[in-house]
Amino acid sequence: MTQNRTLIFSGGNLGSWALKKIAPGDFLLGVDRGAYFLIENGISPDMAIGDFDSVTHSQLARIKEESKEYLSCDPVQKDETDTEMAFNWALQRKPGEIILLGVLGDRFDHSLANIHLLAKALQEGVPCCIVDEKNEIFLIKDQAIIKKDQFTQISLLPLTQQVTGITLTGFQYPLYNATLVVGHSLGISNVLSGETGKIELASGLLLIIKSKD
Incomplete structure (x- = not known):
């Protein structure tokens, strides 16, 4: 199992500030539109996960082609948000740390649910924080x-x-x-x-x- 950091790029608020968080050796996990954000900025995600209902057909084609690994799910028949699904996938790899980016945005229900993911990481003993341009949140x-x-x-x-x-x-x-x-x-x-x-x-x-x- 890897012990490096995993950076999860979800589909909320992202910008150039998020790219500055990337360090050599980080595992980059793109969630739905977060995967396309990385590709738009010339970065190939190590893994792309989601139902990809927030990207166009041409954008999805690029995600499939330019991501090192790709995992999709049905947008309706699922019990987890895309971010939680990606988060659980990352937890199973036992990373040294998880940093959540693009998990805060206009949908307050999703933002609050993503904050609750910090409790799951704490229970598993994996350091985890949420970062955006003006906030850093941990538990x-x-x-x-x-x-x-x-x-x-x-x-x-x-x-x-x-x-x-x-x-x-x-x-x-x-x-x-x-x-x-x-x-x-x-x-x-x-x-x-x-x-x-x-x-x-x-x-x-x-x-x-x-x-x-």
């Missing part, structure tokens, strides 16, 4: 070290009904043994006070959303 169940970068705002939101024992060090607005519950915005828009910050928690699943305006 923790114990602790994380946050380093200062281009994302200046750091928000904490519970993915479970409540998250307990939250302690923040190195942040402008520290917390000690705090509890966040669904429907409370206490964790929104914090900032680092130095070069690094630490987030610790006792129970629950906590979304970390790094963002910039």
Whole structure:
């Protein structure tokens, strides 16, 4: 099984920023229109997966021809979104990390479902994050070290009904043994006070959303 990073390019918001995330050795998985995005930019996906109902016949022909591997499914007779299907395929390969790109967009239901995929990766012990031009999102169940970068705002939101024992060090607005519950915005828009910050928690699943305006 491979231990390299897998970058999943789905059909949501994508741009030149996404191409900059690619590093040598990455496994590139294109999902539906995300596969065509890579091909349009001169990159052959290692794998293309989806029902391909969001591309034209000529675009699909290029995807089939220029992808190293290709896997299609029926657009109706399926129980998973294209992104979840690709995500599950990637998880089975046991990659060192999964980065989800183009999984946020105009369809909020799909965006929220894709955020929930972070819980599945956490359960499987595979590091995973969602990245777009202005956000980086990941999920923790114990602790994380946050380093200062281009994302200046750091928000904490519970993915479970409540998250307990939250302690923040190195942040402008520290917390000690705090509890966040669904429907409370206490964790929104914090900032680092130095070069690094630490987030610790006792129970629950906590979304970390790094963002910039």
